[in-house]
Amino acid sequence: MIDQDIWVLASHNPGKIRELQALLASRGIALKGAAGLGLDEPEETESTFEGNAALKAKAAWQATGLTCLSDDSGLSVDALGGDPGIYSARWAGEARDFDMAMARVQEALLASGAADRTARFVCVVALCRADGTLVHYRGEVVGEIVWPPRGEGGFGYDAIFQPHGHDRTFAQMSAAEKRAMSHRGRALEALVAAEFGR
Numbered sequence: 031m032i033d034q035d036i037w038v039l040a041s042h043n044p045g046k047i048r049e050l051q052a053l054l055a056s057r058g059i060a061l062k063g064a065a066g067l068g069l070d071e072p073e074e075t076e077s078t079f080e081g082n083a084a085l086k087a088k089a090a091w092q093a094t095g096l097t098c099l100s101d102d103s104g105l106s107v108d109a110l111g112g113d114p115g116i117y118s119a120r121w122a123g124e125a126r127d128f129d130m131a132m133a134r135v136q137e138a139l140l141a142s143g144a145a146d147r148t149a150r151f152v153c154v155v156a157l158c159r160a161d162g163t164l165v166h167y168r169g170e171v172v173g174e175i176v177w178p179p180r181g182e183g184g185f186g187y188d189a190i191f192q193p194h195g196h197d198r199t200f201a202q203m204s205a206a207e208k209r210a211m212s213h214r215g216r217a218l219e220a221l222v223a224a225e226f227g228r
């Protein structure tokens with residue numbers, strides 16, 4: 031169990047930072063971003079969401095000795111064998127061009143010839159406690175890839191992901207609406223339930 035109310039968030043991604051800060055603020059936890067603390071972003075050398083999340087949380091803990099949270103997430107498309115998956119950020123290139131990355135998903139789906147457009151956002155949150163022990167929590171949201179992209183909100187692949195049971199993409203939803211059903215929200219809920227028992 032954790033009694034600290036300031037955690038380090040081992041991420042430099044402003045979209046994720048905003049979402050995680052909002053999710054944890056309601057639990058009375060303030061997050062300090064890695065960039066604000068001058069922490070480097072370690073290279074994601076593992077082959078799973080769990081491995082990369084652990085690597086980031088551990089590196090931030092080694093640098094600060096504080097409770098550190100990290101998130102590794104991505105879009106996994108069934109007909110593409112789970113791609114872009116852990117490579118979701120890398121598909122956008124150095125320039126972080128997500129218009130290009132979304133077009134690449136659409137092109138790969140067309141090239142695959144698959145009619146199935148099922149995809150899921152996956153998020154694994156790793157928590158490295160101040161004593162160095164590490165735990166993971168996973169959240170997923172299932173939906174489908176739509177084309178063309180729709181909506182101006184969110185970040186990354188939000189404009190081509192429409193969660194099942196909805197007729198709008200994540201980019202067409204308010205931040206609060208997305209948080210309530212997102213992979214990141216679900217991973218955080220699992221963390222809060224396990225770590226705080228509420």
Ligand code: IMP
Nearest residue numbers: 101102103104105118119185186187188
């Ligand atoms: P990483 O976890 O920093 O390796 O990056 C994951 C990448 O997956 C992000 O840069 C986004 O491209 C994508 N991604 C993760 N979560 C979301 C989301 O909630 N919406 C849209 N794209 C996301």
